[in-house]
Amino acid sequence: MDLSAIDPITLFVGLVSAATPLLFAAIGELVVEKSGVLNLGVEGMMIIGAVCGFAAATTAGSSAVGFVAGAAGGAALALLFGVMTQYFLTNQVATGLALTLFGLGLAALIGQPFTGIKPPPFHGLDIPVLSDLPVLGRMFFRYDIVLYLGVGLIALVWVFLNRTRTGLILRAVGENHDAAHSLGYPVVKIRLAAIAFGGACAGVGGSYLSLVRVPQWTEGMTAGTGWIALAIVVFAAWKPWRILLGAWLFGGVTILQLNLQASGFLSWLQSLGIPMQAQYLSMTPYLVTILVLVVISADRTRAALNAPGCLGRSFTQSG
Amino acid sequence: MSVLLDLDGITKTYPGVKANDDVSFSIEIGEIHALLGENGAGKSTLVKMIYGLARPDAGAMHLGGVAYAPHGPVAARAAGVAMVFQHFSLFEALTVAENIELGMENAPPRRELAQRIREVSAEYGLPLEPDRLIGDLSVGIRQRVEIVRCLLQSPRLLIMDEPTSVLTPQEVEQLFATLTKLRAEGVSILYISHKLDEIRQLCDRATILRGGKVVATCIPAQETARSMAGMMIGQELAQPSVRDFSPGEVLLELEGLSLPAAGQFGVALHGIGFRLRAGEILGIGGVAGNGQDEFLLALSGERRVEPRMIRLAGRPIGGRGPEVRRGAGLLTAPEERLGHAAAPAMTLAENALLTGRRRAGLTQGGFLRSGAIGAFARRIIADFDVRTPGIETLARALSGGNLQKFVIGREVLQAPSVLVVNQPTWGVDAHAAAQIRGALQALADGGAGVIVISQDLDELMEISDTFAVLANGRMSPVRPATGLDIETIGRMMGGAFGAADAEFSHASA
Structure with a gap:
């Protein structure tokens, strides 16, 4: 085994980049859940964002157009969910699952003409002096602009939720929608806005996959990222900064297992008489997801304390 | 002006x-x-x-x-x-x-x-x-x-x-x-x-x-x-009859009942102990959120405790669930009518079945006896003056007072040996409240033990034979309800039973 092939700086750069789609999807879903809505359709909104972003970027020849289109596509799909759950009061869990299935199918349809094409290149920043610093320059100052926007978005969401009146109202709606209504706040409108925001974020996350990470369009390319994003929201206990931590943790596990596969870790294990397939390593991010959820859910009082009081409950106006 | x-x-x-x-x-x-x-x-x-x-x-x-x-x-x-x-x-x-x-x-x-x-x-x-x-x-x-x-x-x-x-x-x-x-x-x-x-x-x-x-x-x-x-x-209120209180043998005995808090906003119970005798109505006062809900959950069997902590007619049942306790004669009616005492989206007949299955014999070999269920539900409606179009009405369609009469009636008609009710007349109008209190008194007159948990002190003073207070998950000693003044009770509610007790024993000495 050649562990020296794993360069810590490359690993760090890789995990930060791998975490970005997760980070966008998870911070969007956090806002949605804070408003009391459980949208399980993150995976569907991400893949729609990925295909819309890719299609728009290759057609227009501009990555920026691609990201905007990805956000719009994700938001449009989310609003479909919003109208169904908020006006027609469909079950949020079932509708969210349906949204994922619908999104995967629709994305495959839209994406057909775009398989095998390369998107316009999207370069990292080149900041004078900073980007040229040894080690630090590579670790912190050479990423693309969207990645920095993602970290900035976390800070913005934190400020919004904790320091603004609108954010307070959004939390109030998620905490107790009946009380918010009796104080005169428009529960359904606030939730729709949150759902659209969540969709747009998931869409940007999806676009980042197809435009920067991979970068190409393949069917089903999100490969469960949306589900991990949902888990990260729970892992983060609905706190914005912990989304960053969670996304980096899961991004790190993904990158680490890829690096281990490349480093000959498997053949080393086999030489020790432990038969190990590459598939087991590919499983690790998902296994870690399950493990983390189990550990967090074990402490029921803490999970219950942070979860919005009306999460997943439909609001009907009475009287 | x-x-x-x-x-x-x-x-x-x-x-x-x-x-x-x-x-x-x-x-x-x-x-x-x-x-x-x-x-x-x-x-x-x-x-x-x-x-x-x-x-x-x-x-x-x-x-x-x-x-x-x-x-x-x-x-x-x-x-x-x-x-x-x-x-x-x-x-x-x-x-x-x-x-x-x-x-x-x-x-x-x-x-x-x-x-x-x-x-x-x-x-x-x-x-x-x-x-x-x-x-x-x-x-x-x-x-x-x-x-x-x-x-x-x-x-x-x-x-x-x-x-x-x-x-x-x-x-x-x-x-x-x-x-x-x-x-x-x-x-x-x-x-x-x-x-x-x-x-x-x-x-x-x-x-x-x-x-x-x-x-x-x-x-x-x-x-x-x-x-x-x-x-x-629009009519005169029926005044409760004055009861002779002559307690019989001990029906329910609690000893050192403790229970950890369920959630962040829950209350833990600490060392609750008392004896409830046949024919006794024990009123439990206290401000909401001092362990009333937890106390009821412990008695109903929704949360289990150590077997010896709760004894019904000498039999330790603290570790048993609600079905076993109902079978043994310990019935409960929780405070939250919709969603706890009754399933909102189910009919009155179905709700009658939910707690009455065992004692009222409403199933046979795993199948529902729809005739018996209907008859039981109709008896509750008739005996407790529940205003409803029929037994097929959904529980959530009833007004609070009517549903409360149904919920209390359902338990009373199962002839419990011990009945525990939480807030039996919360949000219920004066007329229905009088009916419910009357039914609880009749039950005690018939030799059952009744525990009434309530925030309404007037109500407790009216129907209780003995009285205790829950404060911060602890229970004050049980004492006769007659001769208690509102000042003393208020201090007990604040959790000062130590002081109140000293005063009490001093006064009685």
Whole structure:
């Protein structure tokens, strides 16, 4: 085994980049859940964002157009969910699952003409002096602009939720929608806005996959990222900064297992008489997801304390 | 004095019900005006219209001489109308300051708001700490938050819906002092309550609603509680019969019952022990949120404890679940009618089956005996005067009082040896409440043991043979209910049974 092939700086750069789609999807879903809505359709909104972003970027020849289109596509799909759950009061869990299935199918349809094409290149920043610093320059100052926007978005969401009146109202709606209504706040409108925001974020996350990470369009390319994003929201206990931590943790596990596969870790294990397939390593991010959820859910009082009081409950106006 | 709010011919119809029919009355500036009526008399509908949560079908309102038709609570608050809700409109996971900010139109910056909360709350004798989480506060303090939220907006009219139902006697006194101070400052108060003595003590005038219509306006100080009750329900109240209390053998014995808190906002029970004898009604008082719910869950078997902690007729059953306990004769009726005592989306017949299956013999070999279920449900409806179209009506379609009669009736008719009820008459009108109390007394007369958990001290004093208080998850010693004065009980509620006990034993020595 050649562990020296794993360069810590490359690993760090890789995990930060791998975490970005997760980070966008998870911070969007956090806002949605804070408003009391459980949208399980993150995976569907991400893949729609990925295909819309890719299609728009290759057609227009501009990555920026691609990201905007990805956000719009994700938001449009989310609003479909919003109208169904908020006006027609469909079950949020079932509708969210349906949204994922619908999104995967629709994305495959839209994406057909775009398989095998390369998107316009999207370069990292080149900041004078900073980007040229040894080690630090590579670790912190050479990423693309969207990645920095993602970290900035976390800070913005934190400020919004904790320091603004609108954010307070959004939390109030998620905490107790009946009380918010009796104080005169428009529960359904606030939730729709949150759902659209969540969709747009998931869409940007999806676009980042197809435009920067991979970068190409393949069917089903999100490969469960949306589900991990949902888990990260729970892992983060609905706190914005912990989304960053969670996304980096899961991004790190993904990158680490890829690096281990490349480093000959498997053949080393086999030489020790432990038969190990590459598939087991590919499983690790998902296994870690399950493990983390189990550990967090074990402490029921803490999970219950942070979860919005009306999460997943439909609001009907009475009287 | 001049008129602040004038209601003229207000009418509101909901499908199938005329909730308000040509309601006219006026509230003067600096007046505490009582709105009295049984459940379903139309009080809440009327208040909703004043606060902008509903709009009248006909009629007009004038506030300070200007036409007043609020489109929503925001408009109502802007016009100077504030409301303290019966079921608080507070957010448990938010702080006091955040909750107050949510109820204000033009909230100042957080730091300034916190300062004003401290000032105003101290000025009116309702001290608050702005940074505490609502979930950590007692019910009495939560009500302060609601009131201070209203006061910060300098309202002209303050609506209070059943404000004292959750307060200790001392807290009630404090509240009355605050309201009197507000009245002196020229604020008008619309005060909704069932408690006639309070209204006589506090209110300048009273408007009485029955069946959606105004049936009388009176000056409470010149009336008796009985005469007002008569106007309210249109007939004389049945007075409970005086019972001879001669306890029999011990039915239920609790020993060192302890239970950890269920959640962040739960209460742990510590070392509760007492004996309940045949024919005894044990009243358990205390402010809500001091372990009443946990106590009921421990007795019903929804939360298990060590077997020896609860003994029914000598048999340790602390480790058994609800079905086994029902079979052994220990039945319970929890406080929350919809969702705990009854399944809202199921019919009355199905709800009768849910707890009555075993004792009323409603299943056979795993199959439902629909004839027997129907007969059992119809018997509950007939014996307890439940007003419903039939046994196929959904539980959630019943009014609170009717459903409560059904829930209590369902347990009573299973002939329990011990029945535990939590808040049996919460939100139930005077007439139905009297019926429920009568049924509980009849059950005890028949040799059962009854535990009544309630926040209504008058009720407990009326029906209990023995009395104890739950405070902070601990229970005071059980003592005879006769001869207890309200001051002592109030101190016990505050958790000072040590002192109260010393005094008690001293006095009896």
